[in-house]
Amino acid sequence: xxxxxxxxxxxxxxxxxxxxxxxxxxxxxxxxxxxxxxxxxxxxxxxxxxxxxxxxxxxxxxxxxxxxxxxxxxxxxxxxxxxxxxxxxxxxxxxxxxxxxxxxxxxxxxxxxxxxxxxxxxxxxxxxxxxxxxxxxxxxxxxxxxxxxxxxxxxxxxxxxxxxx
Numbered sequence: 001x002x003x004x005x006x007x008x009x010x011x012x013x014x015x016x017x018x019x020x021x022x023x024x025x026x027x028x029x030x031x032x033x034x035x036x037x038x039x040x041x042x043x044x045x046x047x048x049x050x051x052x053x054x055x056x057x058x059x060x061x062x063x064x065x066x067x068x069x070x071x072x073x074x075x076x077x078x079x080x081x082x083x084x085x086x087x088x089x090x091x092x093x094x095x096x097x098x099x100x101x102x103x104x105x106x107x108x109x110x111x112x113x114x115x116x117x118x119x120x121x122x123x124x125x126x127x128x129x130x131x132x133x134x135x136x137x138x139x140x141x142x143x144x145x146x147x148x149x150x151x152x153x154x155x156x157x158x159x160x161x162x163x164x165x
Contacts, residue, residue, distance in 0.1 A: 032091040032126050034062060036102055036139035038081050040112035042146045043153035046119065051156055054085025055112065055144065059105035062089055064098040064126065074098055078105065091137075095126040102139040109144070116143040 038058040042051045057080060064075040075098070079089035089102075103121040107113040122139040125132070 029094065029128070030135050032135055032137050034087075034089045034091055034102060034124055034126070034137045034139060036060070036087055036122060037085050037141045038087065038104065038107070039085060039141055039143045040107070040109060040146055041116055041119075041143045042112075042150045043156060044145050044149045045153070045157060045160075046116060048141060048143070049156060049160070051150060051153065052143075054081070055107055055109055056081055056083045056085055057108040058085065058087075058144070060087045060089065060142070061103050061105050062091060062100060062124070062126075063103065064095045064100040067097050067099055070099060075100075091126050093126075094128050096129060098126070100124050100126045102142065104142050104144065107144045111148075112144045112146045114145050114147070116145045119143045 038055045038060060039048055040053045040055050041047075041049075042053060043049055059078060059080055061076060061078045063073060066072040066074055075091075075093065075095060077089060077091065079087045081087045100123070101121045102124055104115045119142055122142055124137055124139050126137060
């Protein structure tokens with residue numbers, strides 16, 4: 001009688017185990033929300049200043065590449081900035097050990113459409129295997145440079161130099 005009960009429990013476990021494993025494998029975690037801002041460097045300073053404006057409608061791309069073969073693109077998605085120049089891109093997969101970057105694609109402002117070298121991309125961490133519990137990820141601001149600096153930029157940039165000593 002006892003042996004029959006044990007065998008019954010073993011059979012139930014054996015039948016349920018594949019279903020539990022399959023359910024775990026197909027479990028969809030909450031997506032990451034990658035957030036950042038896109039600005040127009042109105043003074044061509046190479047960084048954000050008090051004269052910086054933020055660009056609504058700018059296009060941003062997120063790309064993840066293989067760490068060992070950086071030519072191998074594994075993931076790509078795009079987003080657009082809102083009225084405050086902020087983008088929020090949903091990333092549904094965990095990218096573990098991949099190298100992921102947010103990068104500028106285009107600006108709707110014709111006089112501020114040249115990507116600022118060195119500020120045209122931002123490395124982002126898109127994995128849950130790093131101790132960060134939040135689903136929110138933040139990228140450094142990225143910028144385009146205005147074709148010609150605004151007229152009052154010299155005075156503004158001098159203020160930054162005063163504190164440089």
